[in-house]
Amino acid sequence: MMSLEEHIEHWLKTSEKDLESASNMFSAGIYDWSLFVAHLALEKLLKALWIQANQQAFPPKIHNLMKLAEQAGIELTEEQVEFFRLVNQFHLEARYQEYKDDFQKIATKEFSNHNLIKIKEVCLWLKSQII
Numbered sequence: 001m002m003s004l005e006e007h008i009e010h011w012l013k014t015s016e017k018d019l020e021s022a023s024n025m026f027s028a029g030i031y032d033w034s035l036f037v038a039h040l041a042l043e044k045l046l047k048a049l050w051i052q053a054n055q056q057a058f059p060p061k062i063h064n065l066m067k068l069a070e071q072a073g074i075e076l077t078e079e080q081v082e083f084f085r086l087v088n089q090f091h092l093e094a095r096y097q098e099y100k101d102d103f104q105k106i107a108t109k110e111f112s113n114h115n116l117i118k119i120k121e122v123c124l125w126l127k128s129q130i131i
Contacts, residue, residue: 002057004051004052004055004056004057007048007051007057007058008048008051008052008130011044011045011047011048011051011059012044012045012048012127012130014044015040015041015042015044015045015048015123016041018037018038018040018041018044019037019038019041019119019120019123021037022034022035022037022038022041022116022119023116025037026112026113026116029109031104031107031108031109031111031112032100032103032104032107032112034107034112034116035087035090035107035112035115035116036090036091038087038090038115038116038119038120039063039065039087039088039090039091039119040091041119041123042065042084042087042119042122042123042126043063043065043068043091045123045126045127045130046065046068046069046072046074046126047059047068048130049068049069049072049074049126049129049130050068050071050072052072052130052131053071053072053073054071054072063088063091064088065084065087065088066081066084066085066088069084074126074129080122083118083122086115087115087119089103090103090115
C-alpha cells in the first residue's frame with residue numbers, strides 16, 4: 001500500500017508530465033488540447049495539496065480548480081480565483097464537441113501561449129506549497 005507521501009509524489013510526477021505534454025502540444029500547434037492538458041497539470045497539483053491537507057490518499061474525483069483549492073485549504077487571491085475560473089473552462093470546452101469548435105477559435109497561439117505561461121507560474125507556486 002502506498003503512503004500519503006507516495007500518493008502526493010504520484011500526483012506531482014503526473015502533473016509534471018502533463019505540463020511537459022502541454023508544452024509539446026503547444027509547440028505542435030495543438031493549442032486547445034495544450035490548454036486542456038495544462039488544466040490537468042494544475043488539477044493534479046491541487047490534488048496533491050488536497051492529500052496533504054486532508055491526510056487521505058484519494059482526493060475527490062472533481063475537476064473544478066477552485067473547489068479543489070478550497071478543499072485543500074489554499075487561500076486564493078481574487079486574481080487567482082478569476083484565473084482558475086478561466087482555466088476551468090479549458091477542461092470542459094476542449095473536451096466536448098459542442099464547445100470544442102468555439103474553443104478552437106478562442107485558443108489562438110497568442111491566447112494559448114499567454115495562458116500556458118501563467119499556468120506554469122501557478123504550477124510553480126502550488127509546488128512551493130507542498131511540504
